[in-house]
Ligand SMILES: C[S@@+](CC[C@H](N)C(=O)[O-])C[C@H]1O[C@@H](n2cnc3c(N)ncnc32)[C@H](O)[C@@H]1O
Ligand SMILES: [Zn+2]
Ligand SMILES: [Zn+2]
Ligand SMILES: [Zn+2]
Ligand SMILES: [Zn+2]
């Protein structure tokens with residue numbers, strides 16, 4: 001993929017990927033991203049830098065105009081903030097603590113739930129007024145169960161795979177012959193790999209977890225975990241961690257590497273694709289000359305409605321029908337009917353016919369499409385594909401000449417299929433959030449991006465704190481989280 005400037009002609013906020021040359025200023029999460037407001041007709045707005053990882057200003061409020069002169073005092077204040085946000089303990093220190101902790105007698109193994117850390121005996125006093133629990137040896141092998149999932153939707157969005165999905169992933173990777181799994185934001189997959197190695201029934205697999213959640217450093221050695229930001233390919237521990245990745249990507253003695261990434265769903269596609277392509281390039285450089293043209297095998301887990309954006313960045317990818325579901329996300333569950341179906345899918349450059357989807361969960365092989373599909377995704381002889389994206393049975397519209405969602409009807413006035421309740425005669429009703437005609441608001445990569453919305457306001461008002469901007473929808477009456485999610489899911493399944 002080219003690391004080039006965006007040329008999407010929709011209006012909204014665009015990310016401009018680094019092209020070498022100018023270095024971006026850093027926030028506590030590494031180099032910031034450059035954003036630009038693009039208006040209808042291609043008119044460009046003033047560019048600004050903002051945090052790559054946090055989509056909520058509460059988590060990181062970095063803001064700087066591209067052409068802004070920053071005073072020495074502000075630079076010093078930034079540096080001080082960066083230092084204050086650094087973890088108090090190094091990963092090396094964590095590793096040595098973990099060794100000591102593992103050697104403790106069972107009744108001394110404690111975990112502080114308030115601080116989310118393993119407590120060595122010397123620390124017990126300082127945490128005596130906190131809630132702490134005993135930790136069994138088995139629990140030590142399941143950090144994703146022990147740690148409280150970070151449910152901050154806009155930054156961490158830590159949704160953990162169900163047993164069903166994590167075992168499916170692991171079994172598929174093993175069946176495909178992969179022996180090294182680069183886990184980008186997939187802590188639960190990493191721990192299952194380690195557990196699988198323990199039972200010694202299988203060929204051992206190696207794994208390396210790259211995640212922004214530093215709590216995981218407590219449980220892994222330095223060659224198993226790197227504190228990492230996947231939106232700017234930033235290693236918080238610098239060269240040392242970067243070297244760990246480099247060593248991991250090297251394939252010796254018939255080893256085969258695969259990357260599995262499960263980014264927060266609201267994350268911007270372009271910076272993520274840029275990161276994955278940088279990792280792939282590093283992998284390719286380590287290959288022997290005869291395979292130098294191939295891409296690194298990758299699986300990117302993301303909602304189906306972002307398929308066009310992902311394929312734009314990775315034309316070699318295919319979206320598989322498999323529905324990935326999550327333990328702590330009630331609406332992203334697997335099911336055969338209605339709203340219970342998860343919208344999250346696997347995007348991969350591995351040949352889809354080789355990724356066998358489980359028959360007992362309703363998947364079958366389409367010999368024409370040469371891939372496994374959900375049973376409701378029936379092959380359309382006219383389109384010559386299994387057309388469904390959302391797991392429901394789609395129907396063919398002969399006027400449009402393509403298959404459409406079951407709830408859509410052909411509208412003579414608009415000359416296309418749409419929901420019966422569509423705003424008729426107003427042409428393509430594209431995205432209400434950013435104005436693009438290529439997706440609906442629900443698929444907007446900038447949706448839920450209040451931080452960017454506030455920057456938009458700032459961008460327009462010359463830095464003054466205004467609450468309204470023509471591009472920013474006025475805040476609707478606040479709904480409860482559950483109601484909001486339900487509404488979103490209802491919109492998705494129409
Ligand atoms: C949707 S969850 C995926 C978890 C996965 N389903 C599992 O069960 O292992 C997103 C993961 O990405 C991590 N994450 C969030 N923002 C990140 C960032 N900027 N860089 C790296 N990791 C990040 C979170 O800590 C979390 O582990
Ligand atoms: Zn930041
Ligand atoms: Zn504590
Ligand atoms: Zn088919
Ligand atoms: Zn069709």
Ligand SMILES: [Zn+2]
Nearest residue numbers: 397400410417
């Ligand atoms: Zn139609």
Ligand SMILES: [Zn+2]
Nearest residue numbers: 411414424425
């Ligand atoms: Zn119409």
